Amino acid sequence: MSAADTIAYASIAELGRRYRAKEVSPVEVVSTLLARIERLEPTLHTFITLTKDRALAEARGAEAALQRGDARSPLVGIPIGYKDIYCTRGVRTTGGSALLADWVPDVDATTVTKLQAAGCVMMGKLLTHEFAMGIQFPGHRFPAATNPWNVQHVPGGSSSGSGAALAAGLLPAATGSDTGGSIRGPAAFCGIAGIKPTYGRCSRAGVLTLSWTLDHTGPMARTVEDCALLLQAMAGHDPLDPASSRQPVGDYVSTLGGGIRGLRVGVPRAYFFDAVDPEVGAAFETSLAELEKLGATVRDVEIPSIHDTPAFMVILLAEAWAYHERDLRQRPELYGDVLRERFQAGGLLSAGEYVQAQRLRTRLCAEVDDVMKSVDVLTTPTQTGPATPFVKAVDPNFGFPRSNMPPFNMTGLPALAVPNGFSKTGLPLSLQIAGRAFDEATVLRVGHAYERATEWHTRRPAV
Numbered sequence: 021m022s023a024a025d026t027i028a029y030a031s032i033a034e035l036g037r038r039y040r041a042k043e044v045s046p047v048e049v050v051s052t053l054l055a056r057i058e059r060l061e062p063t064l065h066t067f068i069t070l071t072k073d074r075a076l077a078e079a080r081g082a083e084a085a086l087q088r089g090d091a092r093s094p095l096v097g098i099p100i101g102y103k104d105i106y107c108t109r110g111v112r113t114t115g116g117s118a119l120l121a122d123w124v125p126d127v128d129a130t131t132v133t134k135l136q137a138a139g140c141v142m143m144g145k146l147l148t149h150e151f152a153m154g155i156q157f158p159g160h161r162f163p164a165a166t167n168p169w170n171v172q173h174v175p176g177g178s179s180s181g182s183g184a185a186l187a188a189g190l191l192p193a194a195t196g197s198d199t200g201g202s203i204r205g206p207a208a209f210c211g212i213a214g215i216k217p218t219y220g221r222c223s224r225a226g227v228l229t230l231s232w233t234l235d236h237t238g239p240m241a242r243t244v245e246d247c248a249l250l251l252q253a254m255a256g257h258d259p260l261d262p263a264s265s266r267q268p269v270g271d272y273v274s275t276l277g278g279g280i281r282g283l284r285v286g287v288p289r290a291y292f293f294d295a296v297d298p299e300v301g302a303a304f305e306t307s308l309a310e311l312e313k314l315g316a317t318v319r320d321v322e323i324p325s326i327h328d329t330p331a332f333m334v335i336l337l338a339e340a341w342a343y344h345e346r347d348l349r350q351r352p353e354l355y356g357d358v359l360r361e362r363f364q365a366g367g368l369l370s371a372g373e374y375v376q377a378q379r380l381r382t383r384l385c386a387e388v389d390d391v392m393k394s395v396d397v398l399t400t401p402t403q404t405g406p407a408t409p410f411v412k413a414v415d416p417n418f419g420f421p422r423s424n425m426p427p428f429n430m431t432g433l434p435a436l437a438v439p440n441g442f443s444k445t446g447l448p449l450s451l452q453i454a455g456r457a458f459d460e461a462t463v464l465r466v467g468h469a470y471e472r473a474t475e476w477h478t479r480r481p482a483v
Contacts, residue, residue: 024052024056027048028056029242030049031245031246032095032241033243033246035049035097035192036095036098039097045086046079046083049079050079051076053099053143053189053190053191054075056190061190063171063483064184064185064188065162065164066165066182066185066190067143067145067147068144068162070143070144071142071143071145072144074142075144078142079097082096082097082141085097085139093253094249095135095138095139095193095250097139097141098193099143100135100140100193101145101181101190101191102129102145102146103145103181103195103196104147104148105148105151105152105227106227107125107127107129107226107227108125108128109126110124111142113145114145114161114162115151115152116151116152116160117151117354118354118355121161129223130223130225130226130260131195131223131237131254132195132226134254135250140193146185146194147164147180147181148180148181148197151230151340152230153178153230153362154176154177154178154200154205164180165183165184166410167184167209167447168184168187168210170445170446172411174408174410175407176202176207176210177206178199179196179202179205179240182194182240183196183206183212183214184206184210186212186240188481192242193240194239194241195238195254196237196238197224197236198237198238198425199230199234200332200336200423200429201423203236203437204435204450205402205403205423207438208402209407209450211439211442211448211477211481212240212241212439213241213244213439213467213477214238214240214247214436215436215437215460215464215467216238216435217434217460218267218432218433218434219432220261220263220267220432221236221267221458221460222238222251222256223258223261224237224261224263224264225260225261229339230336232263232343233339234339234430238251239251239254243477244436245468247436247464251460252273255272256269265458271461272460272461276465276468277468279315279465280315280466281315281316282316282317283466284319284395284396285308285317285319285399286321286391287319287398287399287400288391290323290327291326291427292424292427293401295404296405297405299406300404300405300449303401303441304401304451307440308399310473311466311470313473314469322391323384323387325384328384329430331376331430334376334377335374335381335430337362337363337369338373338374338377340363341365341366341367348360348364384430389431392455396455397454397455397463397466398454399451399454400424400452401424401449401450401452402451402452403450406445406448407447424452428452428454433457434455434457435454436454436463436466436467437452438451438453438470438471439451439476439477440470442476442479448476451467453466453467
């Protein structure tokens with residue numbers, strides 16, 4: 021691996037160590053990544069806006085702080101990209117849509133403020149599917165991001181730019197949002213890590229809404245440790261987000277190495293395995309065996325109402341319609357054709373249907389909470405198969421594929437995606453680990469233990 025590739029694929033934790041050992045500088049890292057972005061971006065399409073001058077200026081500031089010895093945060097000098105639904109003051113925020121193609125906010129999202137205050141270097145704004153709806157529909161305002169493992173396949177959505185940029189070594193850190201899997205899906209398809217924290221754990225203030233009661237913000241990176249470092253900076257109460265929790269923030273980093281001996285792992289097979297590809301199923305069973313080897317106990321569990329999960333789409337579409345109704349009525353032509361139709365379908369749902377969907381959700385939450393009294397985490401395949409070819413995904417008649425991720429948006433529980441294998445065609449596979457509300461520390465600890473015992477996260481696409 022060349023010196024440039026070594027920098028490109030260095031983890032956040034590794035960069036922090038190398039900065040402080042004066043082996044590499046933030047300016048050198050940012051310059052190396054900018055050159056890599058220039059070379060690969062015409063194929064990958066991960067950025068909507070690249071903030072080159074700002075990145076170099078912030079890198080120089082981080083370098084000066086490191087030289088003074090007052091850079092205590094582990095994120096000082098770490099390059100980051102923000103999904104383009106995160107508002108950034110003075111930098112356009114498009115939501116991936118023609119509707120906001122030239123919008124420049126005058127405030128930062130709360131999580132952007134936190135990450136920048138921790139010393140992150142803003143590289144730019146990353147591609148999102150239009151208004152964070154998780155399929156790359158025809159008529160999208162910006163070119164679709166491609167999967168670095170095979171550019172003929174999707175990188176997942178809606179945090180597609182984040183997943184692809186991380187996998188390709190364009191960035192060590194990125195933000196995502198997750199309404200039905202938009203952090204975990206791209207993580208799974210791109211062979212990286214991503215965690216959807218507990219609902220209310222990370223602020224959504226200044227982040228464009230898709231569905232008020234399902235939206236989560238969270239970090240994406242190439243390792244579980246890096247996700248923990250980012251989550252540590254992002255988490256916490258924010259009075260600007262009505263759903264923000266006052267639950268104390270745990271220590272996600274120092275607990276990572278605690279091991280998992282004696283932890284109880286539950287496997288809910290109903291629903292989660294109904295449409296699983298055989299390769300995904302085989303990789304999952306191998307992952308369970310690895311967790312047992314590490315000292316965890318594994319057993320099957322039952323969630324009787326898990327098949328009520330499709331109520332998720334009623335909630336999502338009804339809330340998306342409520343958020344977008346004015347613009348859909350006044351400027352419908354600025355939405356992609358298929359996305360417009362999907363959002364408008366939300367306007368056809370009755371109040372009764374929405375209420376019944378929320379009742380089903382309440383029952384599901386109660387059942388999952390009951391199951392979580394007897395286990396420490398739940399594990400499932402993250403996606404039912406490897407990344408989909410573009411030729412299928414852009415078909416306007418192609419419905420939303422069956423997904424293993426929405427149950428944890430319905431319940432609001434934390435859920436992590438971590439690489440656990442590859443298909444015969446060389447595409448990444450992924451393990452999903454979910455935990456109790458606000459117990460991100462245990463979820464991350466399990467993911468970290470699995471990651472350290474395997475080598476899947478060390479593989480790199482040939483880009």
